Amino acid sequence: MKKLTIFxxxxxxxxxxxxxxxxxxxxxxxxxxxxxxxxxxxxxxxADYFGLFEKASKESVEKLSPEVRNSFPxxxxxxKHPGVDIQIEGEAPPYGDMLKEIQLAVSSQxxxxxxxxxxxxxxxxxxxxxxxxxxxxxxEKWANDLGFYDVFKKGSKYKGKYYGLWKATDTRAIWVWKDxxxxxxxxxxxxxxxxxxxxxxxxxxxxxxEEFGMSGGLEYPFNGKWVVDQWYGWLYQLGxxxxxxxxxxxxxxGFNNEAGYESxxxxxxxxxxxxxxxxxxxxxxxxxxxxxxxxxxxxSWDFLTIxxxxxxxxxxxxxxxxGMIPTTVFEGEEMxxxxxGWLWTIPKTANxxxxxxxxxxxxxxxxxxxxxxxxxxxxxxxxxxxWESSLYQEKMLExxxxxxxxxxxxxxxxxxxxxxxxxxxxxxxxxxxATQKVVMGKATAKKALTTAEKKVNNLMED
Amino acid sequence: xxxxxxxxxxLFLLPAIGILFFLQFVGWGWNINIVLHDVTVMNIxxxxxxxxxxxxxxxxxxxQTLTSLKNTAIYTGAxxxxxxxxxxxxxxxxxxxxxxxxxxxxxxxxxxxLTSVLIAAFGWELLFxxxxxxxxxxxxxxxxxxVDFFGGSVTAMVSIIVANTWWxxxxxxxxxxxxxxxxxxxxVEVSKIDGASEWMFFxxxxxPMLLPFIVMDIVLxxxxxxxxxxxxxxxxxxxxxxxxxxxxxxxxxxAFESGDFSYGAAITIFSVVITLILVxxxxxxxxxxxx
Numbered sequence: 001m002k003k004l005t006i007f008x009x010x011x012x013x014x015x016x017x018x019x020x021x022x023x024x025x026x027x028x029x030x031x032x033x034x035x036x037x038x039x040x041x042x043x044x045x046x047a048d049y050f051g052l053f054e055k056a057s058k059e060s061v062e063k064l065s066p067e068v069r070n071s072f073p074x075x076x077x078x079x080k081h082p083g084v085d086i087q088i089e090g091e092a093p094p095y096g097d098m099l100k101e102i103q104l105a106v107s108s109q110x111x112x113x114x115x116x117x118x119x120x121x122x123x124x125x126x127x128x129x130x131x132x133x134x135x136x137x138x139x140e141k142w143a144n145d146l147g148f149y150d151v152f153k154k155g156s157k158y159k160g161k162y163y164g165l166w167k168a169t170d171t172r173a174i175w176v177w178k179d180x181x182x183x184x185x186x187x188x189x190x191x192x193x194x195x196x197x198x199x200x201x202x203x204x205x206x207x208x209x210e211e212f213g214m215s216g217g218l219e220y221p222f223n224g225k226w227v228v229d230q231w232y233g234w235l236y237q238l239g240x241x242x243x244x245x246x247x248x249x250x251x252x253x254g255f256n257n258e259a260g261y262e263s264x265x266x267x268x269x270x271x272x273x274x275x276x277x278x279x280x281x282x283x284x285x286x287x288x289x290x291x292x293x294x295x296x297x298x299x300s301w302d303f304l305t306i307x308x309x310x311x312x313x314x315x316x317x318x319x320x321x322x323g324m325i326p327t328t329v330f331e332g333e334e335m336x337x338x339x340x341g342w343l344w345t346i347p348k349t350a351n352x353x354x355x356x357x358x359x360x361x362x363x364x365x366x367x368x369x370x371x372x373x374x375x376x377x378x379x380x381x382x383x384x385x386x387w388e389s390s391l392y393q394e395k396m397l398e399x400x401x402x403x404x405x406x407x408x409x410x411x412x413x414x415x416x417x418x419x420x421x422x423x424x425x426x427x428x429x430x431x432x433x434a435t436q437k438v439v440m441g442k443a444t445a446k447k448a449l450t451t452a453e454k455k456v457n458n459l460m461e462d
Numbered sequence: 463x464x465x466x467x468x469x470x471x472x473l474f475l476l477p478a479i480g481i482l483f484f485l486q487f488v489g490w491g492w493n494i495n496i497v498l499h500d501v502t503v504m505n506i507x508x509x510x511x512x513x514x515x516x517x518x519x520x521x522x523x524x525x526q527t528l529t530s531l532k533n534t535a536i537y538t539g540a541x542x543x544x545x546x547x548x549x550x551x552x553x554x555x556x557x558x559x560x561x562x563x564x565x566x567x568x569x570x571x572x573x574x575x576l577t578s579v580l581i582a583a584f585g586w587e588l589l590f591x592x593x594x595x596x597x598x599x600x601x602x603x604x605x606x607x608x609v610d611f612f613g614g615s616v617t618a619m620v621s622i623i624v625a626n627t628w629w630x631x632x633x634x635x636x637x638x639x640x641x642x643x644x645x646x647x648x649x650v651e652v653s654k655i656d657g658a659s660e661w662m663f664f665x666x667x668x669x670p671m672l673l674p675f676i677v678m679d680i681v682l683x684x685x686x687x688x689x690x691x692x693x694x695x696x697x698x699x700x701x702x703x704x705x706x707x708x709x710x711x712x713x714x715x716x717a718f719e720s721g722d723f724s725y726g727a728a729i730t731i732f733s734v735v736i737t738l739i740l741v742x743x744x745x746x747x748x749x750x751x752x753x
Contacts, residue, residue, distance in 0.1 A: 100718045103503045107723065124721060127504040215593035223699070276592065279612045279701065292593060422504060426720060436703045440613070 029085040034074075034352060034359075036090045037101060038116035038342075071372035073362040086359075096224045099425065105347070106130040113350040114360075116342050119155040119166055123422035125345075126158035132348045133161040135357055142364040147385035151417050156343055158420070164345030165364060168379035170300045171339045171411035172230055175285065176323035180214070180294035183207050194234065194266060194328040198273050205274035208294040219293040220270060222277035222439070225425075225432035229338045229418075230297055233327045234263035236336040236416045242427065243419050243460070251421070251460050255431070256453040261445040262330075264438050271439055299340075300326075300408050304378045307399050319401040326411040339415030341382065371395070380412055387412075423459045430455040496727045503721030517728035527729065529704050530712035534688060534733075537623060537708055541687045542680060544627040549634025550676070554664060556635070557642040568639075575632035583696035586625035587612075590697075615705035618698050622706055626693055630686070634679050641675030642668065677748040681741050688737050709733040 062079070069075045074086050093101050099121055105112055106128045117125065125131055139162035143153050152166040176188065184200065184207035191197040197218075205217030221227045232242065240259030243251045271277055276293070285305045288296035310318055326337040346356050363370040371386050375395030381387050387409060396405055418424060434448035443451075497517050499510035521527050552571055556564050574582065589596050590611040598608045611617045645668060653663045669676070691711040694700065700707035700715060707715070710733060717726025 103718055103721050106503050107506050109507075124504055129507040277610075277613060279698070287593075429720070433703070436701070440702060442703060 028083075030083055031085045031087060032352060032355060033087045033089050034113040034356060035111060036088050036114045036116070037105065037112045038090060038092050038114075067372060068376075070366075070369045071376045073359045073369075073373070076362040076369060077359045086355075095226070109349050110347075111349045111351050112347050113352050113356045115345050115347060117345060119341050119343055119420070120418050120424050120428070122155065122163060122343065122345070123158050123420055124425060126161075126163045127422045130347050130349070131163045132346050132350070132353065133163050134353070135346075136162040138357075139163075139165050143383075146364070146367060146370070146383040148383045151415070152341070152382035155341070155417070155420055164343045165360075166341050166343040166382050167364075168374055168377070169339050169341035169382050169412055169415075170380060171326050171337050171408055171415065172233065172297065173300050173302065173408075174218075174295055174297050174325050174327065175288050175302060175306075176295045176325075177288075177291065178321060178323050180204065180208050180212055181323065183211055184294075188323045188325065192325055192329060194330045197328045198266075198269055201270065201273035201275065204294050212291070212294070214294060215287075215292040216274065216276040217293065218270065218275040218295040218297065219278055219287055220267075220275040220297050223279045225428050228428060228431045228435055229340070230327070231263060231267055231431075231435060232416045232418070233337040234266055234330065235259055237330050237333040238263055242431075243421075243456070251419075253453040253456040253460075256446075256449045260449045264435065264445040264449065267435065268439050268441075268445075277439065300380065300411075301378075303400060303404070307378065315397065315399060315401040319403065324404050324407065326407055334414060335410065336414055336416050337411045339412050339417065380408060421460075423462075426459050427456050430459075493727050493730065496724050497731060499724060501723040501727075503723070506723065513724070517724045518732070520725060521728045521732050526704060526707065526712060527709075527732070530707050530709045530729075531736075533619070533704075533706060534708040536619060537626075537694075537706070538684060538687045540623045541626045541630060542683050544623070545631045545634045545683055546676070546680060548627065549631045549679075550638050550672075552631070553635045553639040553642055554668065556639055557645075558660075568635075571635050572632045574629050575636075577629065579629060579690070579692050580696055582629045583625060583693040586621065586628070587697050590621050612698055613702060615702060618702055618706050622694050622697055625697060626687065626690075629693065630683060634683065637679050637682075638672060638675055641672045645671055673748065677744060681744050684740055684744070685737055688733070688740070709736075 064075060069079055074088065078084055078086055091101070095118075098118065102115060102117060102121060102125055104110070105115070106125060109130075115131075122131075126133075139156065140153075142165060143156065143162070148156075148166075152169065156162050156164060156166045174191075176191070178188070181187070181191070181204060184204045186200045186204065189196075191200050201217055208214040208217045221230070235241070235255055238259035240257055240263065241254030244254030246252050278287075285296060285298055285302040287293050288298070288302075289305060289309055306318065306322060310321070313321075326335065329335045344360060346353050346360075350356060363373050367385065367389070368391060371381070371389045371392035372395060374381055374386065375392050378396070378400065381389075381392065386392050393405075419427065421427075430452040434443075434445075434452040437443040437448040438445050498512060498514060500513045500516075501510050505511075556568055556571070559567065577585075588594065590598075592598055592608055592610045592613075595611075597611075602608060609617060611621045649667065650663065653667055658666070689710050691708055691714060694706050694708060694711055695714070698706040700711050709729060713726045713729035713733065716722050716729060
């Protein structure tokens with residue numbers, strides 16, 4: 001009895017010690033706060049782009065399924081390093097405010113650990129010296145190992161050095177409520193061509209308003225200089241370009257021609273046919289999802305919003321309700337649509353640059369995890385190998401209709417890319433001015449694009 | 463023993479003067495330093511090239527500066543005039559109203575000023591919205607087609623003027639109203655006995671007595687309206703086609719959209735000079751000695 005009592009006492013002491021030690025270990029986790037700046041459109045209403053923003057700090061990563069855990073770099077890193085508790089302090093301003101936020105970060109030397117930025121800004125920000133090219137060789141190796149398309153490698157570089165990796169891409173897309181379309185007497189096939197949409201739009205608009213009590217037929221973003229993106233698709237279909245190289249190898253404007261005039265007049269004709277030129281909102285699908293419009297010109301990134309709206313519907317059921325075309329196509333031309341994307345880059349001022357880089361390694365060095373990460377976010381890969389990966393395709397097709405997946409893939413492969421020059425934001429402004437003048441009837445396409453050409457050529461000369 | 467008591471007030475004032483000096487002169491000095499160099503987002507972390515007055519030359523020659531100046535003049539002129547007229551009339555109405563009415567209406571008239579300018583802008587943006595706006599709803603109800611307020615140059619300018627007038631008028635009501643309290647009620651009675659109508663009293667007695675308040679109100683609302691751009695940025699972003707791009711917004715967009723910090727700073731100095739000229743002009747016209 002005495003032995004039993006001694007045994008119980010000793011056992012209790014050891015057990016209590018273990019519990020206390022375990023608790024102490026639990027509370028002694030090293031908390032590291034990472035400051036992340038990312039775009040709202042790249043990280044809408046879901047667990048976060050960089051890795052379970054909130055969940056990682058509230059839930060134990062051990063409780064996550066291995067697949068989910070491995071899809072998110074922070075969770076994956078924490079699982080490997082149990083003594084570390086990474087807390088993401090994220091900022092995700094609306095797209096239209098993103099460049100300003102980054103410029104403020106540059107001028108104030110803000111100490112973000114990671115910035116997720118639109119590819120078009122890399123030149124300007126890398127030129128400032130704010131970004132680190134310390135891991136240029138490693139980024140290049142990953143890009144090669146992962147089979148990055150050449151354009152995404154170029155978009156991750158500035159003056160020969162990699163400043164990060166263009167981790168995902170997207171395309172523009174027109175989303176359609178099929179019930180309204182059918183009630184107006186049209187099918188998806190009818191609106192795939194540039195002319196088809198133009199012809200159908202007045203009737204779709206009338207049906208949307210009269211029969212469905214909607215605000216309009218087609219909502220067309222017209223509120224910021226980035227909306228020239230939609231026009232680019234049509235410009236390239238017709239043989240125009242944003243910039244082209246002249247005989248001396250200099251970059252000059254490539255839009256002041258018949259292709260430019262016809263494509264820009266097409267935007268004006270859309271307005272005349274009843275499209276609502278939205279001036280007071282930034283990229284999102286809200287007005288479409290609340291059925292204010294029968295169609296919205298937005299992007300592939302909206303798929304997740306749609307999926308979240310109909311979580312229990314199969315891809316086929318979603319496709320029955322909603323239609324999608326990346327953009328309309330001019331007669332006899334091939335589909336070209338603007339493709340953009342986001343790259344991850346580490347500033348020189350980061351408080352935890354090595355840790356951030358190690359976290360990036362968790363997915364860039366692990367193709368399977370990277371494929372799952374993109375599929376989880378419904379993003380498109382910048383790498384040929386990932387597009388072809390059966391794991392990625394299976395995961396995507398679990399949620400996305402196959403036809404849409406193929407259309408998006410075609411869109412990315414025949415994509416229109418914006419120039420990677422630091423001058424691009426100013427070029428974009430010049431073209432935005434031209435678009436406004438034409439759509440508002442203040443100038444002909446020829447006059448507006450001639451003015452824009454002068455501005456762009458001056459910029460490129462400087 | 464010498465009397466140093468005169469130094470005590472100076473000692474008390476020194477911290478405030480120091481802070482003011484730091485905020486004003488160091489800030490402005492830094493701004494001028496930026497203007498004299500070529501500072502963009504691309505070279506801000508490197509050595510800045512000295513360019514002298516080049517940024518001012520660029521500012522003056524930029525057609526968008528002229529457009530912005532013209533827009534600023536229209537916007538400021540309209541807002542200040544409307545705020546002054548509406549504000550003075552309402553202040554006079556409150557002054558002459560019976561206490562119960564005055565107590566009821568005064569908080570109501572002041573309410574807009576308690577709203578953050580951005581919330582006010584957002585509210586007006588919704589009111590003017592083509593799809594869901596109350597104003598368009600009212601127009602369609604009486605058979606007038608919908609107006610795309612932010613889509614036309616004139617309608618966009620009108621929209622921001624209306625919004626700013628709504629938001630800014632309460633200040634004039636308060637300010638002129640406080641001036642009216644200095645008008646003795648006996649004076650009103652005496653005027654009535656002398657046969658003066660309400661209109662005659664307002665124009666020939668009240669207004670001349672309120673002149674110093676009116677001038678100060680004009681100066682303050684001009685400076686605030688001239689330099690305020692948050693409302694415009696939220697409502698129209700300066701569009702369409704730069705139709706509502708005012709000078710401070712022009713500076714903001716140059717600095718934080720195009721990343722040309724020097725150019726943005728040059729526009730700021732340009733607009734401050736114009737404001738100073740305006741203020742000087744107001745005081746001269748009113749023949750009030752500047753302090």
